[in-house]
Amino acid sequence: MTTPSERIADEIRGRIRSGELAPGAPVPSTRRIVAEHGVAMATASRVLDALRRDGLVEVRRGVGTVVAQGAAGAGAARPGTAASAASAPTVDDVVRLAMATADAEGLGGLSMRRIATDLGIPTMSLYRYVRGREELLARMLDTVYATSPLPDPLPDGWRARAEVCARTMWAAFQRHPWAAHVMSMTRPQVLPHGIAHTEALLSAFGELPGRLLDLDARMHLTVSVFQLVRGLGVGIEPAAQARKDDGLSDEEWMDRTLPDLQAAVDPRRHPHLVAATSADVDLTLDTLFEFGLARLLDGYAVFLGEER
Known part of the structure; x- marks a missing residue:
């Protein structure tokens, strides 16, 4: 009996082999498969895993899963498989592949089995490189920090330094939308390359002219900046996925949705929302x-007793 994942995979194989989906064309994401076929996310992931094993699709950073070049000759060995690899993968290979997968498909498309399959090694062999998913995610996040260094030298003044730290992190989250979801504020991971970001703000708040803040205050000021960026950063990935799924820009989606929103707003009860819409x-x-x-830093200025 054919399983749902096999049936859906066969359907996409047919579209690829018929030329409907040409090399480089995006294939349905896991979320689109879930929406269109009414299956679970795990089933959708198995569909893409099967197509990757066949050599029909590949993950392309910044684009997603696309039809592989030469997909019609699906018997050819894939880059990264035992047949084509010149040497065993390294930890850096594992982390880079995991990041590329997460960049393209989000954390929902990332699994230990998926990474092992794409590397052409048994799943259990992957645990020789990382102890598990949590360590893999921490290494991925640390690499985000490593590739998003702060300027050297740092600007003088707590506000300028807070701004550069926040904007550096915001830019990193835009390049890697999954990273905000991985970053923990209550149980922070040990990230060697992330230490510089924390030190930069702690030192800025520790060098205030004429005032010495205790460590508790400096930690709260520092972590609150990071929390603001992280809190907004978790919205980047679902927004990008929504655009990929329905093909609409945020402006186009709002244009379609606005009439329904305006119809739902009662001018007597919601006059301000009526004006806003x-x-x-x-x-x-x-x-x-x-x-x-x-506004956060304006509040800091008041807390620090600075004149506006």
């Missing part, structure tokens, strides 16, 4: 980041 308001994750950071 009738105006051209530029409200995006980027504007929320800039506005939120500025």
Whole structure:
């Protein structure tokens, strides 16, 4: 009896072999498969795993899962398999592949089995490189910090330094939308390359002219900056996935949705929302980041006793 994953995989194979999906064309994401076929996320992941094992699809960073070049000759060995690899993978290979997969498909498309399959090694062999998923995610996040260094030298002044730290992290989350979901504020991972970011802010708040803050205050000021960026950063990945799934920009989606929203708003009970939905308001994750950071640091200035 054919399983749902086999049936869906066969359907996509047919589209590839018929030329409907040409080399380089995106194939349905796991979320789209879930939505279109009414299956579980695990089933959708098995569909893409099967197509990768066949050599029909590949993960392309910044794009997602696409039809592999030469997919019609599916018998050819895939890069990274035992037949084509010149040597065994390294820890860096594992981390880079995991990051590329997460960049393209989100954390939902990332699993130990998936990474092992793409590397052409048994799943249990992957545990020779990392102890498990949590260590893999921590190494991925540390690599994000490593590839997003702070400027050297750092700017003088607590506010300028807080801004550069926040903007460096925001840019990193935009390049790697999954990273905000991995970062923990209550149980922080040990990230050698992330230490510099924390030190930068702690030192800035420890060098205030004429005032010495205790460590408790400096830690709260520092972590609150990171929390603001992380809190907004977790919205990047679902927004990008939604755009990929329905093919609409955020502006196009709002144009379609706005009439229903305006119809649902009662002018007598929600006059301010009526005004807001009738105006051209530029409200995006980027504007929320800039506005939120500025207002947070304005509050810091008051707390620190500085004149505005």
